[in-house]
Structure formats: structure tokens, C-alpha cells
Amino acid sequence: MTSSQVVQEVPMRRIAIFGGTHGNELSGVFLVKRWQEDGTEIQRPGLEVKPFMANPRAVEKCCRYIDCDLNRVFDADHLGMKVTDDTPYEVKRAQEINCMFGPKGGHKEAYDLIFDLHNTTANMGSTLILETTTNDFTIQLCNYIKDSLAPETCSVFLIEHPNLKYATTRSIAKYPVGVEVGPQPQGVLRADILDKMRKIVKHGLDFLHIFNTGKEFPPCTIEVYKITEKVDYPRNKNNEIIAVVHPNLQDQDWQPLSPGDPMFLTFEGKTIPYEGDSVIYPTFVNEAAYYEKNQAFIKTVKQKLSAKGVRACLS
């Protein structure tokens, strides 16, 4: 292997694990609370790992958010907004979080990596969420976690898109990684889902530790699902939903949906088929929190993502 295929990176130093970015997604809430009391499980030599409750007021009330979705306000406008009495709680909280773990925009002071722990009501299994295609390090991290979890599957969801990408809480770190595990109802803590999330974090931290020791990770290629479009429910002129996700599509996250396949079922029992001209891979199918966002599911396409080798430059 030639040295040009290996990217040298500075070792990782400061890592954060966010739980409760949404206050009713209980796996991350539960884990972060426990790790704040006893962090043995997430400690690794040479790494500072900080568990952090992102939206404590929403956690207290066991709801997604108080005023607005915290996981959508880490853009320049909201982070730079002047705080007044009317400023939504989550915007204030975003600014606090940006001061503590950022600032956003690749600054030196920002945390190296943030794992942001989420649950979904969709049958997505273990999922890692990446923000860009161009980052060798996070691709390598995903590759390591996927290999470590095998034969259990772990999908990688890529939200890079000119207008569908959203301003995530974790995006203030140099390397943002979303962890999404489902299906789990809001306000419920399932042992099996908790176990899956814990394993992802464990392998993720192991990767960072091994990387820091100077081990070289050779070039790799992973399969990812890239967001292409959001699909709303069929609605009447009063904006009321008039059809539900078709039973054939329900729980079929990451499975191919071909032109003509059933997509929705109206109250009158009429099937509405998928009318696109190519196979897509739906995800976030029937996610509770997305009804208000007018999303029944998200369309993705499969693609390969390659990363150069990475190695820590140890002085």
C-alpha cells in the first residue's frame, strides 16, 4: 500500500455522547443518565468521553421538545440569533450546546466527535447517520462498527443533500455521528433496543481508541443509503391524512420498493402504489415524530462510499 492512500489525522481527544436530544427517545436518555453516574463503560485510555443530556427539559416532560425541534436549529441563523424573552427554549439550548461542544464550523476548540443517540418508531434496526460523503474518518468508523456488529446488520444513512439535510445537534463537532435504533415507541425503554445502542457506542469508542494507538485502518468501501426525497401522506384539502402506510410497506425500512408496489392504503381500502420509475429504499417508515413534519417516509438510494486508509499521526 502506498502512503498516498492513507490519511494522517491527529488523534482524537474529546468525544461527547448526547442522549435526550429528543426527550422521549429513551434509550439514549437512560444510557446518558447511567453514564453520568458511572462512566466506566465509556472510558477509554487517552480519550475524554463526556455523556451529555442535550434537552433536559424535554426529558423531564418525556416529550420530543418544548418549543421546537432541537435537532433542526444548529444552523448559523439560530446559533447567531439574539436571545430575547421570546426565544424558543431549544434555540437558547442550542446556543449553550454550541458554546460547550462547538463552535460549529470546524473550529479547533470544537469536540472531535459527537455520538448523538436517537430512537425511532420505524423498523430501522441499528442505523448510523452520516452528514457527508467526503469524510474518510467517519466512513472508517462506520465500517468498523458494521464489521464489529456482523452478522447483525447496521445500516448507514447519509443525509447529505442540497435541501433535505438538516442542522443536527451533533453537527457542531468535527465529526458528527448519529445513532438511530428502532423500532421503539416514544416513552418506552426496550431491553433489546438498549442493548443494540450500547453495542454501537462500545464499538465506536473502541475504534477511536484503537485509532489513537496508531493502528492503520486500510482503505474501505461501505454501502450507504442516501436521502433523495421526503414523501408525505395523502391528505384532503383540510390537510387531514386520508391514507395510512400500506401494510406491505409498514416495517419494511431499507427493503426495495419497486414501481407499482403498494405505498398507502386509503380509509376506503384503495391502494396507492409507488409511481416512481426506479427502485428506492424507504426508511423512517411511519415515524411518529414525522407526522407533523409531513413525512410518511424518506426515499433513499443505495450507493457505495469509499474511504482512504486512516492512521493517527503520533508525534
Add this chain to the structure above:
Amino acid sequence: MAPIHYLPSLKHVAICGGTHGNEMSGIFLVKHWLRNPTELQRDTFHATPFLGNPRAVDKCVRYIDRDLNRTFSAEFLNSKDSDIESYEVQRTWEVNQIFGPKGSFQAYDFMFDLHNTTSNMGACLIVDSEHSLLPMHMCNYIQKHYTKSSCPIFLYQLPGEETYGISSVAKAALALELGPQPQGVLRADLLAQMQSIMACALDFTDLFNKGMLFPAFKIEAHKVAQRIDYPRYSDGEISAVVHPNLQDKDFLPLKPGDPIFQTVNGEPILYEGNDITYPAFINEAAYYEKKVAFVLMEKHTFSLPALQKKF
């Protein structure tokens, strides 16, 4: 031959969805029936659909100030104190006025109350007690005619306990509890199931009103015995989760020594009762705040006498 019990016909029948504003199957069915009520019409009556807690439905939350399905007790119904600012208490009075008053002659004859649970309870039929003859006959009819899934019967009233649910406003009631479905989610399979069971229940009501004789029968039902909380730390935070072996096992036997919880360190906590019991509402989202991880039930077989309309 055992005597036949005679009961008056059911003329005023209501169907409540959205008693809890984030249990979507009933909400969507009621909204659908409000637009298109033909499905609810039968020869002898037509049922009135309504949303129990419209403000909670708008916000897609269980309730605004307090659980509406716990406020239909004398304490709240009789407190005409205008200081009570709770939305649900005011709504209780409204519902009581329209469909009650509870315990009075004018009250509706029957109320259906449509719920969802995050627990794996299937198509559960909830009745206050085995002494409610007409609802028990209705359950028997549903079990015989709706055959796509079993419909276990849950009897919720503890001995000596006052009724407090919204449907207790009517003279008789049946609640449907369908799961598993996350709060705020509408699944096609559960929606169809609820729609079919309701059609079946309305058919029964119509046949009863027409004078059909429903013979005596024996039926299995689960009677609530005990509510079990999560293990908790001294600060009130839960310290263990429902054990994977128990998760989703509603209505299946739980034996002494079976694991019920799992601590953060992976250690099982075992069931220490002396007898086989039957759990339900295992890991229901709305019961965390009520400090209920699951309820334990006893399984009984009840004998019920024949029923016919009083002419």
C-alpha cells in the same frame, strides 16, 4: 334450564376515540365516521362518534392537564368548584352532560372507548367486571365472529373500586385496547382490526335490539390482581428495564422464578410470586408515570346466563 336475563334495548350508543390524544387508531376512525357515518348505522339504532379529548388530539399528547380516563369519579364529577382549571376536569363535565349524567336514567345506554397500547396485547377487550352481563355477551359474540385474532378479555375493576373511566358515564361499556402501536403512529393493520371489531360489536347490538336470544355460555377472562412498578433508584429513576424474556409476552403465563426485569449490568430480577400469573400492559409508555411496568392478572372461567332484550 337457567333463567334468561332481560335487559332494555340499546338506543343511545356512543363511540369515543381520542380519550387519549396520541392513541391514533380510535382518533382516525372517529374522524372518518364523523365525515362518513354510514358505517355506524344499523336498523335499530345509529351510533354517535365523538372525540373524547379534542385538545389532546390536536396536540397529539395523552392529555393536557391530567388523564381524562381517570376523572369520571364522584370526586371530579361532583366538584363544581370553578377554581379547577384542569382542562380534562372541564371536559369531564361536558362529556357527562352530553352522554350522562353518570348513573342516571338519561345516560347513554352504551359507550365504546377506543384505545391503543404500546404493549403487545393484540385486540384486547376491556370490561369493568364479569358482572357486566351485556358487555360480556358482546365479548363472547366478538370472539366467535371476529376470528382474525384472539380477543382476550381484561377485567379492570379491583374489588370495591369506583369506576373512573370515560365510558363509565354510560349504562354499559366496552373498551378496545389494540397494540402494539407506538403513540402518535397509525398502523394500517391495527386500524383495520379496530374497524372490524367495531362492526362486529355494532352487529351484536343490532341483533340484541331485534330480540335475539343469546344463550348462556362459559368464557375465559383475565382479572387484574396487582400492578408492578419498575425497580427504582432512591431518586425515583428506574434502575432496570423489562426483561427481554418478558417483553411482548402479554397474556402468556409468568411462573415463579421467571425473569421480569434486567438491570443495567445485565442481571435478571426474578418473579417471586408463588403462583402462575398472567401479565398485561407490559412496558406501556403511558404507565411509566403511573409507576406501572406491567399488571398481573388471574385467569378465570366465568359462567354467564342467557340474555335477551326486555320487551
